[in-house]
Amino acid sequence: MWRGVALSVAAVVSAAASPTYVGAKACAGCHQAEFDRWTHSRHSKMLQPATPASVKGDFSRGTVILRNSPYTLSRRDGVFYITESYLTGKPQVHRVDYTLGNRRVQHYLTTLPGGRIIVLPPSWDVLRKQWFHNFDIGDPDETSEVMVQVWNKNCFSCHVSQEEKNFDAEHNTYKTAWLNFGTNCERCHGPGSRHVADYSAAVKPAGKARDIVLQTRLAPDRNSQVCAQCHSFRDIYVAGYKAGDNYYDYFLPILEANQPADKDPAYWPDGRTRRFSNDAFGLWQSECYLKGKAVCVNCHSSAHETEIERNPQLRPDANALCGQCHAEVVKDAAKHSHHRETSAGNSCVECHMPRTVLSIKAEIRDHSMSVPVPENTARHGIPNACNNCHRDRARWIRRADAFSLAAANRPEAVPLLLEILNQPAEGALARANAASYLPRFAAGDSRVFPALRDAISDPEPLVRAIAALRIGNAAAKPELVRALGDSVATVRIGAVVALVAMGVKELPGDDGTRFAAAKALFEDRARHDIDDADQQIGAGRFYFLTGDTVKAIAAFQTSLRIDPEAPARYLLGAAYAENGQWAESRKVLEKIPAADPEYGRAQRLLAALVRLGH
Numbered sequence: 103m104w105r106g107v108a109l110s111v112a113a114v115v116s117a118a119a120s121p122t123y124v125g126a127k128a129c130a131g132c133h134q135a136e137f138d139r140w141t142h143s144r145h146s147k148m149l150q151p152a153t154p155a156s157v158k159g160d161f162s163r164g165t166v167i168l169r170n171s172p173y174t175l176s177r178r179d180g181v182f183y184i185t186e187s188y189l190t191g192k193p194q195v196h197r198v199d200y201t202l203g204n205r206r207v208q209h210y211l212t213t214l215p216g217g218r219i220i221v222l223p224p225s226w227d228v229l230r231k232q233w234f235h236n237f238d239i240g241d242p243d244e245t246s247e248v249m250v251q252v253w254n255k256n257c258f259s260c261h262v263s264q265e266e267k268n269f270d271a272e273h274n275t276y277k278t279a280w281l282n283f284g285t286n287c288e289r290c291h292g293p294g295s296r297h298v299a300d301y302s303a304a305v306k307p308a309g310k311a312r313d314i315v316l317q318t319r320l321a322p323d324r325n326s327q328v329c330a331q332c333h334s335f336r337d338i339y340v341a342g343y344k345a346g347d348n349y350y351d352y353f354l355p356i357l358e359a360n361q362p363a364d365k366d367p368a369y370w371p372d373g374r375t376r377r378f379s380n381d382a383f384g385l386w387q388s389e390c391y392l393k394g395k396a397v398c399v400n401c402h403s404s405a406h407e408t409e410i411e412r413n414p415q416l417r418p419d420a421n422a423l424c425g426q427c428h429a430e431v432v433k434d435a436a437k438h439s440h441h442r443e444t445s446a447g448n449s450c451v452e453c454h455m456p457r458t459v460l461s462i463k464a465e466i467r468d469h470s471m472s473v474p475v476p477e478n479t480a481r482h483g484i485p486n487a488c489n490n491c492h493r494d495r496a497r498w499i500r501r502a503d504a505f506s507l508a509a510a511n512r513p514e515a516v517p518l519l520l521e522i523l524n525q526p527a528e529g530a531l532a533r534a535n536a537a538s539y540l541p542r543f544a545a546g547d548s549r550v551f552p553a554l555r556d557a558i559s560d561p562e563p564l565v566r567a568i569a570a571l572r573i574g575n576a577a578a579k580p581e582l583v584r585a586l587g588d589s590v591a592t593v594r595i596g597a598v599v600a601l602v603a604m605g606v607k608e609l610p611g612d613d614g615t616r617f618a619a620a621k622a623l624f625e626d627r628a629r630h631d632i633d634d635a636d637q638q639i640g641a642g643r644f645y646f647l648t649g650d651t652v653k654a655i656a657a658f659q660t661s662l663r664i665d666p667e668a669p670a671r672y673l674l675g676a677a678y679a680e681n682g683q684w685a686e687s688r689k690v691l692e693k694i695p696a697a698d699p700e701y702g703r704a705q706r707l708l709a710a711l712v713r714l715g716h
Contacts, residue, residue, distance in 0.1 A: 121293035121313070123264045126286040128298050137287075139406040144205055146284040149261040152182050152198040158208050159226030159233070166224060168235040173224045175233075184210060184222050189250065196222060202253070202261060204228065206464050209236060211253055217276030221251040227463055239462050240366060254278040255633045260332040260379075263289050269633040271660045276633070290328055290405070291315045292345040315345040317405070322395040324348070329398045330382035335368055335375075339592050340623065341630050350563040351591040355383065355531065357568070358505060359538035366461065371482040371509070372502035373532050374470045378461040383531055384469030392529050394427050424450040456487040478502045501532055508539035515539065516547050523553055523565075530562040537568045544575065555581055558597075563590040570596035576604045583609065586616035594620040595627065602647045621648065628657065635665035642673060651681035672700035676707060684716035 126146075130137040140146050150156040161175040161182055174185035182198040196212040199219070203209060208226045213219050225236045236251065251257075254276050259265055264281035288294050292315035300306065300313050307313070317325045327349035330336075336353040343352040358369035368377040375384045382398070390396035399405055401416065401423050410416045415423055425432035432450070441447030453474060457465035474486040475495040482502045504518030522528050522536040537557050544550040557569035558581040570585050570593060578600075585597035598620035609617045628641035642657030658674035671694050678687035688711060694704040 121296040123281055123288050124294045124298055125281050126263075126288075128294060129287045132301060133287075136406045140287065143406065143408045145408050146286070147204050148202065148284045149211075150201050150204075150283055152201050152210065154180050156201045156204070157182055157198070157210075158201075158204060158228055159210070159224075160231070163233070166233045168223060168233065169237070171223075173222075173233075175224065182210070184212070184224055186223065188223065198222070202257075206462050207234075207239070216274065217254070217278060219253040219276070219278065221253055229463070234463075252633075259338065260285070267630070267633065271632045271663070274663050285332065288345075289331070290317065290345050317345075317397070317399050320346060322391070322397050325397040325399070326382060326385060326391070330386075333379055333398075334382040335377065335380045338630060339595055339627050341626070348563075348590060350567065350593070354567055354592045354596075355534070355564060357531070357535045357538050359508070359535045370458070370484045370502070371506040372475075372478060372484060372498050373505060373535050374468060374472065374484070374498075375459055376461075378459055378464070378466050380459070381469045384459075384471075387529050387531050388469065388471040390427070390471050392527065396427070400426070418446070418449045418451050421450045453487045456485060458485045472498055475499060475502075482506055497528065501528075505535065505539065508542065511542055513543055513546060516543050516549065520549060520553055523557060526561070530564045533560075533562065534564045534568040537565055538572055541572045541574055551575055551577065554578070558582065558585055563588075563593055566590070567592040567596045570600050573600060574603070579604065579606070583613050583617075586613065586620050591623055595623050598624055599644065602644055605647070607647075607649050625653075632660060633664065635661040635668040635670075638664070639668060639670050639673065642670065642677070646673070646677055646680070651677050655681065655683075669700065671698070672704050672707075675704060679707065679711060679716075684711060687711065688716075 126137065126140070147156070159175070161177045163175055165172050165174045167173075171186070171188050176183045176185070183195050184198060185193055185195045187193045198210045199213050200211040201208055202211055202221065206228055208228055210222045210224065210226075211219050212222055221236055223236050224233050225239075226232075227234055253261075254267060255269075258267055262280040262283055263286040266279050268277040268279060269275070270277070294314060297311060297314040301311075315328075317328050320328070324346055327347075328345045330349055331343050331345075331353070334353070335356045337356055338352065339354050340352045343349070356368070358367075358371075358373050361368055366377070368375070368380065370376050374387065375381070385391050385396070385398065388396070402408070402413070403415065404413050407413060414420065421432045421435055428450075431438045435448050435450070436443045439448045439453060446452050451467060454471045455467040455469065456474075458468045459466035473495050475484070475498045476486050477495070477499050478484040479486050481499075484502060500518055501522060504515050504522055507515035508519060519536040519540050523533050523540070525533070528536075537554060540550045540554055544554075551573070554569050554573045554575075555578045557565050558573065558578065560566050560569065566585065566588065567590070570582060573582075582597045582601050582604075585593055586601075588594050588597070594616075598617060601617070602621075606617075608614055624641075624644060628637065628644075631637035631641075638657045638661035642654045642661065645651070645654035645657060654677040655674065658670045658677060661668045661670045662674070671690055675687045675690040675694075678684075678690060688708065691704040691708050694701055698704070
């Protein structure tokens with residue numbers, strides 16, 4: 103089954119100006135061997151049409167009971183079905199349209215009227231050969247109220263290639279389309295139309311191809327960012343990332359400091375990753391990256407063969423990769439490890455990449471490549487590979503202490519957070535996490551504001567973006583205004599959000615031009631997240647503060663269409679009142695029940711409208 107618009111080579115060749123996407127099949131003509139390896143790899147099979155060849159679950163088991171609810175599994179004429187009654191209280195038969203995953207677990211997706219592609223609760227444990235409830239490995243929005251995971255909202259952009267969400271806010275429907283299932287060639291190599299045109303011509307370019315992206319030609323940060331577009335826990339700020347672009351022009355990492363308390367947290371208390379598919383954030387915290395500039399493809403060198411099991415250089419007992427930089431240690435690994443040469447303890451990865459990433463019913467290796475820190479096991483419950491007498495562990499102890507104290511709102515976290523923020527060797531992720539925690543203590547500690555103000559000019563774009571978003575102090579207006587001209591999009595968005603929250607509606611001269619451009623970036627992000635009720639409330643607040651009540655009203659209305667229980671009714675009433683739509687304001691405010699947290703504010707606004715004769 104083919105989704106989206108198939109681009110013909112002829113159409114591609116005629117598109118000369120900026121390269122466009124052509125799809126994986128266009129690459130096969132010249133790169134058949136690589137294409138064949140890709141078609142058999144997991145990258146090509148992240149999402150697949152549900153067929154007898156792709157479905158791994160045992161649909162012959164009939165009815166299974168998951169979380170006290172029955173689900174009937176069936177197969178007819180090569181088509182798979184799941185019958186459930188949890189959505190509406192009545193039995194509904196759903197055709198399984200797609201499979202998601204195939205290595206450890208496999209989920210089953212169906213398309214509802216209105217275009218929502220949902221993950222049905224029964225999921226298959228590939229290794230253990232048993233059915234389990236999808237929510238057993240992660241409530242999609244980390245709330246107890248979530249009833250279903252909407253794939254084309256919550257899982258956007260990584261399981262297929264060149265995806266367009268196509269959400270219609272007015273009708274609350276999706277027409278999601280994509281070019282290829284899975285992660286195709288152009289996710290890593292960039293749009294291929296120019297490359298196809300050049301090498302389809304009668305006279306082909308001489309020398310190495312310069313019209314396509316190769317990770318090995320990119321600087322270490324841009325190189326690893328190609329993988330990070332999917333292998334990182336991030337928020338999409340600007341759509342349209344292409345291989346070779348600056349990650350921070352499109353994505354902002356979701357940090358440990360911003361996570362709610364949860365039974366399955368995304369990070370350990372020291373900031374190391376705990377949840378799967380976040381390997382880039384592990385690597386970016388490692389000394390291998392920070393000092394040695396190591397990138398993903400240094401180890402995963404067979405980029406078209408993503409299965410670790412088929413890459414002999416990635417065997418746990420293969421220390422040669424580490425020997426590229428640590429030759430003397432690897433030469434006499436037993437002396438370094440204090441373990442016999444033939445034992446697991448003599449393996450570099452067993453000690454420095456323990457299986458401490460705990461998700462999807464599996465234990466996955468930590469990519470921060472840190473040293474074992476038994477103190478953190480005792481203090482914070484963080485696993486460590488062993489209890490050897492390593493001395494180089496103060497940094498990880500400091501992080502775990504700082505972030506745990508900060509999460510508990512204890513002021514003694516401040517000096518530790520400042521130490522992390524002010525030390526470039528800590529790396530961007532840890533420093534940004536410290537910056538994200540610091541505003542909690544701004545009222546009681548005079549050191550916090552100057553540190554965050556300085557961080558708006560930090561060399562690292564992630565630190566700049568987080569500092570701008572979180573500073574919340576009007577005294578930083580000059581630094582935020584300068585940040586409107588930052589080279590990185592997420593920093594500009596952070597700056598404009600902070601300025602608008604401070605009451606800034608316009609700026610003079612060139613600053614005003616940059617302010618308007620940053621607002622336009624924010625609006626693009628709001629349109630990208632137009633199917634998310636919470637994001638629309640945030641967008642509505644932004645528009646309201648800028649004085650654009652028409653857009654504010656539209657955003658609040660959209661949030662309520664998506665989720666009638668969204669806390670947007672008072673905001674909608676206030677926006678109507680600000681826009682002079684008195685009757686509409688009263689109508690909304692009068693319907694807010696006494697049990698609503700905004701009831702008091704609604705009543706006060708209603709009284710004010712009466713006093714003013716509205």
